[in-house]
Amino acid sequence: MDAILLQILNGIDKGSAYALIALGLTLIFGTLGVVNFAHGALFMVGAFVAVTVGKVLEISKITLDPTKTDFLGNPAKIKTPYVTEWFGDFGLWMIEWSVLVSVIVGIPIMILIGIIMERGLIKHFYNRPHADQILVTFGLAIVLQEVIKAVYGANPIPQSAPELLKGSVDFGVMVGMAENSVIYPLWRLVYFCFSAILIGGVFAFLRFTTFGMVVRAGMADRETVGLLGINIDKRFTIMFGVAAAVAGLAGVMYTPINPPNYHMGMDFLVLSFVVVVVGGMGSLPGAVAAGFLLGILESFASMPLIKDAIAAIGLPSIDQIIIYLVAVIVLLVRPRGLMGKAGMMED
Amino acid sequence: MSKLIMNRRGLLKTGAAVGAGMAMPTILTAASHAGYTNAPTNGTVTLGFNVPQTGPYADEGADELRAYMLAVKHLNGEGDGGMMNTFSSKELKGNGILGNKVEYVTGDTQTKSDAARASAQSMIQKDGAVMITGGSSSGVAIAVQGLCQEAGVIFMAGLTHSNDTTGKDKKANGFRHFFNGYMSAAALAPVLADMYGTDRTAYHLTADYTWGWTQQESIQAATEAKGWQTAANVLTPLTTTDFSSYVAPVLNSGADVLVLNHYGGNMINSLTSAVQFGLRDKMVNGKNFEIVVPLYSRLMASGAGENVKGIFGSTNWHWSLQDEASIAFVQSFGQEYGFPPSQAAHTVYCQTLLYADACERAGTHNPCGVAEALEGFKFSGLGNGDVEYRAEDHQCFKDVLVVKGKENPTSEFDLLEVVQVTPRAQVEYAVDHPMFAGGALGACNPGS
Numbered sequence: 001m002d003a004i005l006l007q008i009l010n011g012i013d014k015g016s017a018y019a020l021i022a023l024g025l026t027l028i029f030g031t032l033g034v035v036n037f038a039h040g041a042l043f044m045v046g047a048f049v050a051v052t053v054g055k056v057l058e059i060s061k062i063t064l065d066p067t068k069t070d071f072l073g074n075p076a077k078i079k080t081p082y083v084t085e086w087f088g089d090f091g092l093w094m095i096e097w098s099v100l101v102s103v104i105v106g107i108p109i110m111i112l113i114g115i116i117m118e119r120g121l122i123k124h125f126y127n128r129p130h131a132d133q134i135l136v137t138f139g140l141a142i143v144l145q146e147v148i149k150a151v152y153g154a155n156p157i158p159q160s161a162p163e164l165l166k167g168s169v170d171f172g173v174m175v176g177m178a179e180n181s182v183i184y185p186l187w188r189l190v191y192f193c194f195s196a197i198l199i200g201g202v203f204a205f206l207r208f209t210t211f212g213m214v215v216r217a218g219m220a221d222r223e224t225v226g227l228l229g230i231n232i233d234k235r236f237t238i239m240f241g242v243a244a245a246v247a248g249l250a251g252v253m254y255t256p257i258n259p260p261n262y263h264m265g266m267d268f269l270v271l272s273f274v275v276v277v278v279g280g281m282g283s284l285p286g287a288v289a290a291g292f293l294l295g296i297l298e299s300f301a302s303m304p305l306i307k308d309a310i311a312a313i314g315l316p317s318i319d320q321i322i323i324y325l326v327a328v329i330v331l332l333v334r335p336r337g338l339m340g341k342a343g344m345m346e347d
Numbered sequence: 348m349s350k351l352i353m354n355r356r357g358l359l360k361t362g363a364a365v366g367a368g369m370a371m372p373t374i375l376t377a378a379s380h381a382g383y384t385n386a387p388t389n390g391t392v393t394l395g396f397n398v399p400q401t402g403p404y405a406d407e408g409a410d411e412l413r414a415y416m417l418a419v420k421h422l423n424g425e426g427d428g429g430m431m432n433t434f435s436s437k438e439l440k441g442n443g444i445l446g447n448k449v450e451y452v453t454g455d456t457q458t459k460s461d462a463a464r465a466s467a468q469s470m471i472q473k474d475g476a477v478m479i480t481g482g483s484s485s486g487v488a489i490a491v492q493g494l495c496q497e498a499g500v501i502f503m504a505g506l507t508h509s510n511d512t513t514g515k516d517k518k519a520n521g522f523r524h525f526f527n528g529y530m531s532a533a534a535l536a537p538v539l540a541d542m543y544g545t546d547r548t549a550y551h552l553t554a555d556y557t558w559g560w561t562q563q564e565s566i567q568a569a570t571e572a573k574g575w576q577t578a579a580n581v582l583t584p585l586t587t588t589d590f591s592s593y594v595a596p597v598l599n600s601g602a603d604v605l606v607l608n609h610y611g612g613n614m615i616n617s618l619t620s621a622v623q624f625g626l627r628d629k630m631v632n633g634k635n636f637e638i639v640v641p642l643y644s645r646l647m648a649s650g651a652g653e654n655v656k657g658i659f660g661s662t663n664w665h666w667s668l669q670d671e672a673s674i675a676f677v678q679s680f681g682q683e684y685g686f687p688p689s690q691a692a693h694t695v696y697c698q699t700l701l702y703a704d705a706c707e708r709a710g711t712h713n714p715c716g717v718a719e720a721l722e723g724f725k726f727s728g729l730g731n732g733d734v735e736y737r738a739e740d741h742q743c744f745k746d747v748l749v750v751k752g753k754e755n756p757t758s759e760f761d762l763l764e765v766v767q768v769t770p771r772a773q774v775e776y777a778v779d780h781p782m783f784a785g786g787a788l789g790a791c792n793p794g795s
Contacts, residue, residue, distance in 0.1 A: 183598055
């Protein structure tokens, strides 16, 4: 029971990242009709916004300590971050909570990047076939990751969670189980809560604001909304920025989970597309539901018990392909995905 | 019907033409003349440095490339000479190799076997490389070693730690200076038994490819010989990025040690997950839960950050060693690039000097002459004590370092501390050891 609960928790946590990226993908596809293969790169760029903020906060005044030497025998360099000199304890707090600072800084940066990407490149491909859109956005993703690699190198760069949110919690005790039966990292729970809030926020924004209502109307019938004199293109551009911010914030918050590297966007991209397809093209609730569902299935497929059982019947391990297997089955049974609508990419 | 009449002048003309025709292949290709692939011409010799320049190991590849360029500089008589000054063999004079100026070409392995073979092939066929060296993965090393054997050039392996490289996949044209999984285990197990006791149960997470399998097999055998038990060995796909679902069941498995048979990005992510799950803070079976990383590198330690603190592993070489050769290399590399070299940089620098020295001693670049000079070669002064290139499998035998993640690093490079220099005798094994069985060195191939 404890192993199952642990894998459910783990799957929900993995699913959080899938759901956030898939949500952004679906928003872009639903509004602009663009298949955006650069969306994983936006997740990666978000993570490197956090890396950059961390590095900026740690820009230091360097003094030489003649009592110590470096590896070449020269006087050792002592680094004192400027923010601690200027702001004292608040400076230390900013360094400690740099992930939170990155979330705040990351929102406008990612919206701006999204808008520049849409206005500068993607808008020129609205009336082109999906294959062209895929090629140009995939190319953009490669360019972005190579730029990041050129600046930050290929080695992952570790980012710490704030001390208060490091370590693990005994989740089993919280739900009345034995001590130490279900231990789970605190930051991963934070990530799940953050994702839930962000997803809820996007849905609330679309559901309860006038702007969101117009966007939803535009997603349903773009021409009619345009005939009413509403500049739907402008709103859709903003939605591209919002989708970029969602992916970017998912990346920012992911940095304490796995040290970010330039390739992390590609690692998530393909899985997120599968999530979108399984959820149903253009369906926001479908993308979120499929993200969590596939995350949980992937976790269960990695359990030693399941791996042993599969090996016992002479089959290879399925932990890396479970998502694709499920996608095949879902699409065979429901060709439009779990919550797909008629007419999406069916022309 | 005509009658052939051959006068003296005609005979001379025909003889000259036939003679010139027969001599033509050897005039046009020095390789044919020399009897081996890519013999040096015009006073230069070309070496092929095949390292990951893109992909996840690009930083390690960049460090290897720096060390290669430094070695070339030293071989050509530039710079401070580095470990050429401390090397026990005194054949290298700073005048290139056999009087030929050393030039180099580079290839990008991308840490993919097919890409690595293609780039090695290109360097041999198009650029005339007489020796190929480099790499940051055992899969790549084994693939390129096979290609070099077929092409008739020497392969001086870079960072490759699988037992198979000089075990079942060994080749007569291939040589490995780096240590292997067996040696890591033989060095590490006694230290682990001393530190954590002999009544331990280990849970292995293992990268699902040649290096992971042989590393796991080695460390399991060595720790079980010390009394440990093995709870499980779970194979993880090489492409895994989030190891949480593999780490989550560990605490409830009855194990009190987690062994991460992972390297590079896999190790960084699996160790980060294990620390996040609080494994190191837990008591299991009345003992502190421990994590072990059998193969460490400084670049990996840097990627894993503070998670490496206090965690044991092994390494081929470390810049903090205080022998004369290591100091000379660190000074030379540090002054050139501004930071200390990694173990990958050290091993490829050594391989370049060893190849050059073997050519000098053999008096030729012919792979078979070079191989003969390397086989059974005993040397010192390259930072690992007294070393021997064993003739039977082309594996270098030398001291192995047991290291631990440093608790209080003083700089961004000061991440590992050397706990023990394990003497070579403790990590040696028989040529016919079962973990290395199944292959044959075969005959040296000089190409054509």
